[in-house]
Amino acid sequence: MYTAPPPPYSYVSQPPPFPVVRLRGLPFDCTETDVAEFFHGLDIVDVLFVHKNSKFTGEAFCVLGYPLQVDFALQKNRQNMGRRYVEVFRSKRQEYYKAIANEVADARGGSPRRNAPRAKSSDEAKESAEHTGILRLRGLPFSAGKDDIMEFFKDFVLSEDAVHIVLNSEGRPSGEAFVEFTNAEDSKAAMSKDRMTLGSRYIELFPSFSEEMEEAISRGR
Secondary structure, X not given: OOOOOOXXXXXXXXXXXXXXXXXXXXXXXXXXXXXXXXXXXXXXXXXXEEEEOOEEEEEEEEEEOOOOHHHHHHOOOOEEEOOEEEEEEEOOHHHHHHHHHHHHHHHOOOOHHHHXXXXXXXXXXXXXXXXXXXXXXXXXXXXXXXXXXXXXXXXXXXXXXXEEEEXXXXXXXXXXXXXXXXXXXXXXXXXXXXXXXXXXXXXXXXXXXXXXXXXXXXXXX
């Protein structure tokens, strides 16, 4: 009698491991594009840079498309990115999610007493900025598409033509985008989504204007 082989992972007793690695020793001007090139050939789902007191620590978490790709990523351990050799370690889902929580806390001021004035002045600047109906988004997941951004702003009527994902000089997503709302009232109301998460990343929103948007879009052409 033929017995089917067991599946690679038993979903009842043990789910597949979360495909994430931790990187250490990254250049301080490192971008998501640099990480994607470092892991060339692997599917990059997300890159989370680790900050402490708003300063980049040289560490990051990289989520891959499949558990099997972790082993390929580990083969890049101690290889160079620019002039720096980068260490690559296995990581866990819990470590990645904890890092996300720390990033959100750090961005919101971390220690309330020490950083509150700076955070407050930043928020006040956003509140007092004139709205033209355009918002700039920063911190988008590497893999975010127009449909993800439209879902993020699902309370507002948006067409695909109103969403502009900014590309870098190599034609890859830069982590920024611009969204054109129907009017200034909508863009002001949409600021309520500032620092909310899209996927695993918290998204910063800034009032913008057509000249800034056109310049950013043209840079990626």
